[in-house]
Amino acid sequence: MFYNERIRSSSMFSKERIRSSSMFSEERIRSSSMFYNERMRSSSMFYNERIGSSSMFYNERIGSSSMFSDERIRSSSMFYNERIGSSSMFSDERIGSSSMFSDERIRSSSMFSDEPVQRSQDGGRPHGGETAMISRRLLRLLPAACPAPSPGSGSRRTSGSSRGSMNVFDREMKRRQRRWAGSLQDTHLFDYLRDEVGGRVADRVYDVARTFPLALDLGGGKSHIAEHLSKEVVERLFLTDVSEKTLRRRTDIPTHCVLADEEFLPFPENTFDLVVSSLSLHWINDLPAALRQIHQVLKPDGVFIGAMVGGETLYELRCSLQLAETEREGGFSPHVSPYTAVTDLGNLLGQAGFNMLTVDIDDVQVHYPGLTEVMTDLQGMGESNCAWNRKSLLHRDSMLAAAAIYKEMYGNEDGSVPATFDILYMIGWKPHESQAKPAKRGSATSSFRNLSEIKPPSP
Amino acid sequence: MSGSNVRTRSREKLRAFPELFAQCSAEATVYGKCVAATTTGRQELKKDMCAKEFEALKTCFTNAAKKRVK
Numbered sequence: 397m398f399y400n401e402r403i404r405s406s407s408m409f410s411k412e413r414i415r416s417s418s419m420f421s422e423e424r425i426r427s428s429s430m431f432y433n434e435r436m437r438s439s440s441m442f443y444n445e446r447i448g449s450s451s452m453f454y455n456e457r458i459g460s461s462s463m464f465s466d467e468r469i470r471s472s473s474m475f476y477n478e479r480i481g482s483s484s485m486f487s488d489e490r491i492g493s494s495s496m497f498s499d500e501r502i503r504s505s506s507m508f509s510d511e512p513v514q515r516s517q518d519g520g521r522p523h524g525g526e527t528a529m530i531s532r533r534l535l536r537l538l539p540a541a542c543p544a545p546s547p548g549s550g551s552r553r554t555s556g557s558s559r560g561s562m563n564v565f566d567r568e569m570k571r572r573q574r575r576w577a578g579s580l581q582d583t584h585l586f587d588y589l590r591d592e593v594g595g596r597v598a599d600r601v602y603d604v605a606r607t608f609p610l611a612l613d614l615g616g617g618k619s620h621i622a623e624h625l626s627k628e629v630v631e632r633l634f635l636t637d638v639s640e641k642t643l644r645r646r647t648d649i650p651t652h653c654v655l656a657d658e659e660f661l662p663f664p665e666n667t668f669d670l671v672v673s674s675l676s677l678h679w680i681n682d683l684p685a686a687l688r689q690i691h692q693v694l695k696p697d698g699v700f701i702g703a704m705v706g707g708e709t710l711y712e713l714r715c716s717l718q719l720a721e722t723e724r725e726g727g728f729s730p731h732v733s734p735y736t737a738v739t740d741l742g743n744l745l746g747q748a749g750f751n752m753l754t755v756d757i758d759d760v761q762v763h764y765p766g767l768t769e770v771m772t773d774l775q776g777m778g779e780s781n782c783a784w785n786r787k788s789l790l791h792r793d794s795m796l797a798a799a800a801i802y803k804e805m806y807g808n809e810d811g812s813v814p815a816t817f818d819i820l821y822m823i824g825w826k827p828h829e830s831q832a833k834p835a836k837r838g839s840a841t842s843s844f845r846n847l848s849e850i851k852p853p854s855p
Numbered sequence: 856m857s858g859s860n861v862r863t864r865s866r867e868k869l870r871a872f873p874e875l876f877a878q879c880s881a882e883a884t885v886y887g888k889c890v891a892a893t894t895t896g897r898q899e900l901k902k903d904m905c906a907k908e909f910e911a912l913k914t915c916f917t918n919a920a921k922k923r924v925k
Binding site for chain 1: 876
């Protein structure tokens with residue numbers, strides 16, 4: 397269209413804030429085995445310039461990190477228990493998964509064969525005190541030849557029906573957005589960020605010197621991670637996504653595509669040796685519960701390697717829109733949400749039961765010609781705002797104002813504007829006896845004070 | 856897809872946005888500076904604080920759009 401492709405390498409050295417020392421000063425991070433390594437890599441992002449159709453404007457999610465705090469009161473036994481009774485405020489969000497675990501045992505060769513297996517299941521059942529049928533769940537196990545068309549008729553009751561404190565996002569809306577984005581003719585043009593991050597997640601999988609017999613890619617869409625993996629590392633893969641349009645196999649690893657919501661994993665306990673996830677966890681309403689489910693489907697000594705946007709992602713867009721709406725309309729509505737902070741992530745993983753955590757942050761900057769291109773591309777990625785309290789329109793004056801402010805405040809000398817994506821990577825292990833444990837308290841034989849006098853161990 | 860409807864029309868408009876916006880870069884800079892100035896000082900941004908600058912930007916933008924149609 398009007399602009400050339402831009403290929404920029406962005407420097408990653410701006411983020412000095414993640415330092416292990418500052419992390420340990422945080423009281424909230426209790427897990428001592430956690431360490432943060434900051435990976436700084438230069439990334440070259442291809443920005444495929446394209447001005448697509450867009451009538452929906454882009455909003456980003458709102459959410460508050462405070463939603464994680466009152467999560468602790470929930471016990472994991474609720475996954476198994478059908479009767480939830482006392483804590484009924486959470487109950488209707490849980491039903492889907494609990495029944496899946498009992499009925500949908502993935503056990504025999506029926507699922508692992510390449511024959512098309514299709515099951516639909518009514519997972520609704522009454523629970524403690526409430527008489528209504530809570531949740532209908534339709535699970536489709538697609539055959540290995542993805543994509544398989546599947547009507548979006550899953551009349552599952554979405555988490556949107558009860559607007560609790562843990563219900564920030566309209567998951568049904570997110571599914572529609574992803575489906576719309578996946579059905580675009582030039583949908584691959586918007587994959588640059590997912591491909592890049594998927595490659596980096598795959599890098600981390602290669603860092604584990606192990607062969608994984610069975611892996612799960614959560615929200616994997618078009619195999620953005622799997623295309624960087626080889627059969628030698630992952631022998632068999634389950635690929636899940638909320639939208640059938642984005643489920644696509646692009647790897648030679650034997651893959652099963654499953655249409656599943658990340659919030660309700662339709663897999664039995666202790667199934668997978670590896671769970672990976674790239675850029676989908678940030679749309680989950682209840683991240684602690686989702687992480688617990690991931691923990692559950694992992695085998696002991698299994699590893700979860702995930703990436704999600706967080707930190708100060710899209711702060712340029714957020715600030716521009718806020719300033720523009722304040723100046724034009726006298727008040728602003730949230731377009732870009734606060735994300736999970738990197739400092740919270742270790743705690744979240746620890747709460748979910750993960751061990752030996754690694755959390756690090758990557759700062760990816762993409763340069764766009766202007767505000768509309770940022771929003772169009774985010775929409776093409778299926779990353780439009782789906783928060784419940786999103787505003788349904790962006791006034792044209794505000795948009796014009798925001799474009800001017802964005803360019804003035806953040807623009808580069810050549811007229812392009814940057815958009816920052818803070819990618820948080822997390823690695824956690826399901827505990828197992830074989831894993832290294834911290835030494836017993838008081839078992840040290842020498843003091844740190846004498847560190848300089850200690851001889852290096854003989855090789 | 857069937858012909859022209861409100862969705863396709865608004866997409867058309869949005870597609871033209873960068874081009875029209877580029878024609879008003881001077882006005883945009885003035886407006887952007889006006890708003891950006893409020894973020895550094897003690898002054899707080901209020902509604903219509905840069906109304907004059909925005910008016911200039913909008914006039915330019917509208918004129919550019921009219922020119923394009925003809």
